């Protein structure tokens with residue numbers, strides 16, 4: 512896919528990896544990027560910095576709490592009205608906090624589902640749209656069961672399942688579904704991950720374990736993101752971890768995973 516001339520929404524793009532995605536979309540000649548983020552975020556400054564580098568109107572900040580269904584719907588309408596088209600949605604906004612798990616599920620899963628449905632309404636060929644691409648941001652936590660954060664893990668596994676199912680509707684929607692699973696990356700989500708663990712988790716061990724993981728830069732993840740957009744086929748799942756080159760994974764048919772049931776007396 513050519514990114515050139517395309518318009519995009521990136522949720523949670525005021526800072527962190529999302530800001531790098533927005534930057535690199537513009538660097539690859541996207542026409543306009545909408546940054547959807549909280550009113551308390553750095554969104555206004557981030558958009559201004561991007562405009563300095565890529566021209567006036569290239570990046571626009573929209574105050575939008577992705578957990579607020581009405582605000583999300585209104586913001587999608589506003590962006591589409593302003594940009595006249597929407598080609599790419601990046602479902603990036605997310606938190607990692609097993610204590611605030613209702614908010615986290617509402618954001619990491621329900622928010623991602625809501626914005627996907629809104630994008631499909633606009634881009635879907637079944638609704639008269641021109642097709643497009645949705646990139647869902649999961650995590651390596653969506654592929655393994657880190658015992659320290661079971662609810663975060665659950666939200667990221669759910670993103671994998673959602674993408675896995677939705678990719679099967681490409682012939683109807685014309686919307687490519689791509690999923691990126693980053694490993695530990697240097698952002699506040701990891702570096703400030705202190706009071707986020709349930710009471711049966713040893714938070715000191717959990718925090719130290721997280722910090723000891725091999726961290727990669729947001730630029731490294733975003734390079735993989737741009738490659739995925741350029742070359743990923745519908746239904747692609749890519750992992751980018753430990754600062755190494757990204758790789759694609761195949762989710763196995765569960766029938767190939769059978770093991771005998773051991774009945775111990």
Ligand SMILES: NC(=O)c1ccc[n+]([C@@H]2O[C@H](COP(=O)([O-])OP(=O)(O)OC[C@H]3O[C@@H](n4cnc5c(N)ncnc54)[C@H](O)[C@@H]3O)[C@@H](O)[C@H]2O)c1
Nearest residue numbers: 523526527528548576577603604605650693695696698700
């Ligand atoms: N950092 C990592 O190690 C890592 C690894 C794998 C996956 N991820 C995923 O990547 C995504 C981005 O993570 P990050 O590390 O850049 O986090 P971050 O905390 O640095 O940035 C998250 C952004 O989302 C915004 N946000 C939070 N709640 C929001 C809401 N309700 N509505 C709109 N915006 C909201 C924040 O204001 C912030 O700008 C998340 O989905 C995260 O789960 C991160």
